[in-house]
Amino acid sequence: MAVQLELLDMSVFKTGSEDERRSFGDKFLKSLKDHGFAKIVNHPISKDKIGNIFQQARSFFSLPLEIKGGVADDPNTAFQRGWSHVGAEKTWGLHGERLGFGDQNSSDSKENFDHGAPDDTQFPNKWPSDKILPGYRQKLEEFYNDSALASKTLLEVLATALNMPSSSFTSRVALNQSSTMRFNHFPEVPLKHFEQGEICRIWPHFDFGTLTLVFRESLGGLEIEDRKNPGSFVPVPCESSDEMLVTVGETLERWTNKELPAGLHRVTKPHLDEEIVNGLVPERYSIAFFCKADRNVSVGPFDEFLVGRERKFEDITAIQYQETRNRATYDKVAVATT
Ligand SMILES: O=C(O)CCC(=O)C(=O)O
């Protein structure tokens, strides 16, 4: 059975009263606490912008392999930049063994394109030339900035709902150094590969950052852990193309000493039979904005969450944490950078 998360209406931050904003914050916190996820509508990123950015994703992935290869990601660096071919990422490496899914040869049945902050000189972005994809870079940079702003608003709302100063989380993402925007493309696959347990579009994982904003089209496939039955997954259908799904990532789990546990999720075949066409699972696209802590900030628990409670996480910097997670995803040694 699918989970129906309440649709939270963010227009209250434009036109609503103080009470409506507080009520949004309380519901947002409850949904994140109970499920690790929340669904938001009437957020600041317009339907047109979302439609346009999916168009950009389609244009990029339909380029010939040799052009995509010209902006290939280097898995030895801490942050992903550019194109990762189908099978490059092995999300299985993060939790597959513990959860008993797949095996160590299981890679993700997807290709992706990642970019970070427009002005990042430490891990520069990789762009296809403007002659090949006119306006691609500009549109993606705009979407990155819009998403960074929306994430900051949500982090402020969340801190306020937790009775903390509103800037508690945003002051740790203020340099906007580490957030990443990702285009995912899941090519068409025979259904039988899913049924035989050979593949997953993305194996069960937690995102690494604070909050993730996910944009999807209607085709299903995203499933979240059913916290009443740990280790089992339930679909979260996309009810409207401008809906934004917000995910609690590992950094927020660590900062709150597990007061807000991260949301385990995976991408697999759609749960509705009518979405399978002649034994084939159609191609699917999604877009994720991972709002991540600035590089030298600690991802250990805040003092507020340690009063009278056992410390669950060590104090390490966000960049060190990112390196360890990236290494597990690619099964390779990431270069140490500070
Ligand atoms: O495709 C989706 O719906 C979710 C994507 C996701 O979980 C990710 O990119 O980390």
Ligand SMILES: [Fe+2]
């Ligand atoms: Fe994810």
